[in-house]
Amino acid sequence: MSRKVNVAIVGLGFGAEFIPIYQRHPQAHMYALCQRSSEKLEAAAKAFGVEKKYTAFEDLLRDPAVDAVHINSPIHLHASQSIAALRAGKHVACTVPACTTVEEAREIVKASRESGKKYMMMETVVWSREYLFVRELRDTGRLGRIQFVRGSHLQNMAGWPGYWEGLPPMHYATHCVSPCLGIVNGEAEHVSCLGSGRIAEARIAKYGSPFAFETAHFKVRNQDVAGEVTRYLFDSARQYQESFDCYGSKTSFEWQLTEHDDPVLHVGGEDVEKVKIPDYAGLLPEAIRPFTTKGVYDLQENAHLSFLQGSGHGGSHPHLAHEFISAIVDNRPGFPDLYQSVNWTMVGILAHESALRGGERIQIPNFRGV
């Protein structure tokens, strides 16, 4: 694409974090904002100086000037809005998870293939500075052979918007699944999962999911590597943690147990090194580098809750926006690509299915090359 990419952001809770990043990106034009309530829409448009405003997603899709939509609406809308946008000829970036059913995953793949438009799940963890650090260890050969991967996302979601209440933990598992599969550049072949504990009775009915924790194993397709992920959302005492560990034959990376400590490198035998993770802003166009270390608002109290709890999502937001725009401009798949995006989401969906069936192994559909 020779001109700037006209981007529309849908959903202005978490989504608002990305407005000034696209505004400063040299190859993007922050063209339009879309969200249901006109009051919040007007306020955001005024605050950031964005002229085009839509309260109806369908109207936004009818605007031929929109090249790409970045969807940040509630979870249950991700798939239907992504599919509609792809079918309307727009490139799609969608926050996690990509979808909530295998059927939706299949439809996203179909819509992206048939329209020829890019689809990228905006997984913050695989563009966090910790992930980029481990990627560097991998690419410089320091890890050696990757032997095992493990992730956990432990978060108390009490008090978040209503659709979170009682959500099966593995239905929001991409933050721990994605770094495990990203670092081996792979997709999962099958998964099995156990549920553990029980959440408050009032929370169970909505999704029919009783488990406090869910813990899953998956096998990486065409590789002899397996991974393990653990999640909880309610009624458990544990500080926030969004972690991943990567065990190599020469060096292993292990996440710290508590926030504000440093991760550890096991470098063989009994030797360990604590590491200070560097920032990778240098990989970005200069204008958006400051966003790896600060949110969009100068006032801390205005930042999105997930940004505060998640330590700024590891500085990932400008990397994600840059990857999405670059994929469009260079006409190449983004990272994660279409197939990784839906596979990494399906690991969680089918893990929960497995937990409901007492840990049965479930095969994950392979849409790549089919």
Ligand SMILES: NC(=O)c1ccc[n+]([C@@H]2O[C@H](COP(=O)([O-])OP(=O)(O)OC[C@H]3O[C@@H](n4cnc5c(N)ncnc54)[C@H](O)[C@@H]3O)[C@@H](O)[C@H]2O)c1
């Ligand atoms: N680290 C991460 O990757 C991360 C962090 C936070 C949130 N998220 C994801 O972002 C999404 C939004 O989270 P949130 O906390 O901002 O949620 P929220 O419920 O606070 O906000 C959702 C926004 O979507 C808008 N919206 C709802 N229905 C719409 C429609 N039909 N058309 C257009 N806009 C619509 C709402 O007006 C609101 O602005 C969630 O799905 C969550 O999974 C991801």
